[in-house]
Amino acid sequence: MLTSFRRIIGLGWQNLIRNGGIAAANVFIIMIPILLTSALFSLRAVGDVLVDELQQKADISIYFNESVSEDDILQVKDRIGRIPGIGKVEYVSKDQALADFRARYEDSSTLMESLDEVIGNPLPALLHVAADAAKPLEEATALLEGDEYRDLVYKINYNERKEDIQKVFAFTDNIGKTGLGLFAILASISVLVTFNTVRIAILSRKREIGIQRLVGASRWFIRGQFLVEGLIFGILAAAFSFLTVMVVSWYAGPALAGTLSMNMWTHFSANFWTILGMHFGIGTGLGIFSSLIAVGRHLKV
DSSP states (O other), X not given: OHHHHHHHHXXXXXXXXXXXXXHHHHHHHXXXXXXXXXXXXXXXXXXXXXXXXXXXXXXXXXXEOTTOOHHHHHHHHHHHHTSTTEEEEEEEOHHHHHHHHHHHTTTOHHHHHHHHHSSSOOOOOEEEEEESSHHHHHHHHHHHTSTTTTTTEXXXXXXXXXXXXXXXXXXXXHHHHHHHHHHHHHHHHHHHHHHHHHHHHHHHTHHHHHHHHHTXXXXXXXXXXXXXXXXXXXXXXHHHHHHHHHHHHHHHHXXXXXXXXXXXXXXXXXXXXXXXXXXXXXXXXXXXXXXXXXXXXXXXX
16 A cells, blocks of 8 residues: 555656646646735735724714713713724813814914914814724714714714715725635636646546556556646645745845835744645645546546
């Protein structure tokens, strides 16, 4: 059994060497979806920061009437926070709103002079509400426009920002979908190329396969050669892609740290085993799967 296994591996390796340039092209093709997946994983933290920043900009502000007490506002805050999908509800008091206004427009002497002439604090207390989708913001707006809270609220700016909010969430949703779509397309191409490579190898060695069958080689001995060939394709692609990611992270990570808000080499080091397992899992999976399909369709022994 062990001897047959060794022979299968040896023949599979010999078959790969015979294919030469085709084998190298196949390894390169399998590398593409592996590298894409690795890039998506490595940049996930960057994407999370980007999405979070965009979603924070898609928040709404709820302004309360002058007569509403802080306790009532905090009760409203608690109620909104229980809506599924609401991420953050921040209370801004009248004093804090005034301080924020002064800090934002401190360079505008006209505004500062006008504000100093006003008796008291003209700015209302408010809530900033952020969510991970547009629907929770719609629900919060509908709740506050209802009979229970209508008398407390002076203004909600959701309708003014509705179009921009929907665009932001549509964009953030498409980021993940685009990445998955690209991976699916490139993985399909990899399977197709590996399938054709193994198919060509089978067709070109029909006579050799027939001789092996005549001298008593089992079905799985013959099939195993081509499965090993696909497995080696995947292993080589995984190894080269892993080294590529490691080198890029080492050289480009520190330089891009400011732009990406994180050091890619630090991220790579912290997730070393996860990235390694992902590369070899995807590589060997694509190689074996495509070889199984080719062997099943074209190797009739």
